[in-house]
Amino acid sequence: MTFIDFLNLLIAAILLAGIYAVMSVGMTVIYGVMKIVNLAHAGFMMMGAYFAYELYQRLHLDPILAALLAFPFFFLVGIAVHWLLVRWLPHSDRPTLQSLLLMFGIWLVLQNIGYLIWGNTDRSILTPRTLALVQLGPITISSLRLVVFVAAVGCMVVLEIALSRTWFGRSVRALIQNRYAGRIAGIDVEKTARLTFGMGIAFAGVAGALLATLYSFDPDFGRPFLLRAFVIIVLGGLESVSGVALGALVLALVETFSILFVPAEYQPAISFGMLVVVLVVLPGGIASLWAKRRRLA
C-alpha cells in the first residue's frame, strides 16, 4: 500500500464517520435522557430515506435539501409517536426489556408499512452529483460524500450548540447526568423526554435521507446501520455526544481499513462482530480506558 492509497482510505473513513455520527447521535440522546434503547431508529432511518426519495421523484427536490426538511418533519413524527405510545411505558432509570420490545414493535410496524407502500424492490436516488469526483492532486474524493459529510458535520454542530446554549439543552444534559437531581431542580421530565424523543427521531430521519443519497435502499434499509449505530454509541460510552463522534470515527476507520485484510463477502460481519466484542470488553466505551488508567495512577 502506498502512502497515497493510505491517504485515500483515511479520507474515505473520515467522510464516512460524519454520516455515522449523525445516524448514531439520535439514539444516544434518547438513551441518555429516557434510558430507552431505540430499536425503531432503524425504521425511522428507512422512512427518512423514502422521504428524500419521494420528494426527489415527485418534486425534483435536491436530496440534501430533503434531508434538511426531514428534520422538522420527523421531529413532529417523533413527538406524535412519543405521545401515542412511548409515554405509557413505566418510568425506569435502567433500560427495560419492555421498552426494548415496544421499540422493536414500532420498528416492525414501520418496516412493514414500508413494504406495503414501496414493495421490496431496491430504490436509489441518482442525481448528477452521484458520480461526480473532486480531484485534489493524487487524491480522489466523491463530491457527493463530501457534501454529505458537510451536511452531517453541520447537523452535529447545530446539535452541540443546542445542547450547550439553550435551556432545553441544559435540561437534556442535566437529565443525562442525573434524573432525580434534574427533577429536584425543577426540570419538566415529561416535556424534556418528549422533545428529546422528537429530536432523536429527527436525527434518524436526516441520517436516513443522507444515507439514501449514498446507498440503494429497501424497507429493510436501517438494520445494518442500526447495528453500526450500536457499536458507535457503545464505543462512545452510551450517553455523550462527543463520544459518538469518536465512536463513529473508530468504526469508520476499522471498516474502511479492514478492506485490506478481510474478504469483501465477510465485510458485513465486521460491525456485528465488533458489536459483541465491544459490548463485552469495553462496556463503558473508549473513555473508560482513560478512566481506568486514571484510577490506577
Place this chain on the structure above:
Amino acid sequence: MSTAALAPSRLEARAKTLLPWLLLAVLALLPSAGLGANIIRLFFITFVWVTTSLGWNLLGGFTGQVSFGFAVFYGLGAYTAALMIDRGVNPHLSFLAAGLLAALASVLIGLPTFRLRGPYFAIATIGVSEATRVIMNNLAITGGASGFRIMEHRPFRQVEHYYTALGMAALAVAVSFLVMHSKFGMGLRAIKQDEDAAADLGVNPYAYKLAIHAVAAALTGMAGGVFARYAAFIYPQGVFAFQTSVYILLMPVIGGIGTIWGAVLGGVVFGIVEEQLVANFPELHLLLYGSLLILIILAEPDGIAGLLGKLFRRLRRLTRKNGVHSGSRKADEVLRRVGRG
C-alpha cells in the same frame, strides 16, 4: 373449609393435569381421521413453531433474557440435520445431533454475551445472529447463499413427519414443565426478578443462564432439523434470517411470556395466521404482529393467554352471579363463615 367448597377447584386441578394428555391423544389420532395433506402440513408447521416458541420461552420467559438470536440455533440445527440426512444417517439420530450442536453453539455464544445484562444482551444477540448469517452465506459446506437440497433415500411419508414433529413438541412441553417445577426453574425465576438478589441467595446466574440457553438452543435446533427434513431445501437467508429470530421471539411474547400454555398458544396462533396471511399478504403478517406486540407491551403484558384467563374468570363470575350456583351460594357463604369462625 368443607369439601363442598373445595370440590370445583379440585375438579379444575384434575382437569388441568388431564387436559394435556387428552390433547396429545387427540393429536396422535388425528392423522387417522383422513384429513387432507394441507391440514396435516399446517399441523406439522405449527408443532415446529410451538417447539421453538417453548424453547425461546425457557430463556426469555422463565429467565427474562430476551434474545434476538434464535435463528442461529434454528439454522444450525437445520443444516446439521440436512447434511447428515444427505449422507444417509438415520433422520432421528440427525435431529438429536442437530440439538446437540445447537446447544454447543449456544454455550460458545453465551460465554461472552451472558456477561451482559438485559437489553445489552439482547443487542449483542442481534450482532451474533447477523454475523452467523453472513458467515453461513459464504461457507462452502453449506452450499453458500444458493442453498442446500436434501436428498433423502427414502420415500416421503407425511404422517411420519407429523409424528416426529408432534413428539418433539410434546418433548418441549415436558421439558418446560420439568424446568418450571424444579429447583433449577425457581433459580431461573429468581434471576428474572432480580439477578443480584438471586446471586446473594446462592444461585449462580452465569451458570444458570448458560444451562437454560443450551436447553433452549437444543429444542430450537431440533425444530430446525425437523423442518429442514420436511422442506427438503434450505438456504441461509431463510433459516438464518433475522426474520426467523423475530418469529421465534414474537410467538411466546404474544402468546403469553413466561407461561407454558402461553408459548404454545403463541405458536399455534402464529402457525395458523401465518398460513392464512403469508401466502397472500406477507407484509400484513408482520404488520399485524408488530401492532400486536405494541398492544401487548402497553396493555396486556401476559399476552393472549393472560387475556383468555381474564375472560374466563369474568365468565365464571358472571355464571355464578346469574344463578348457576344460586342454590348453593348461600350455603357456601354460611360454610365459609363457619370455616373462618
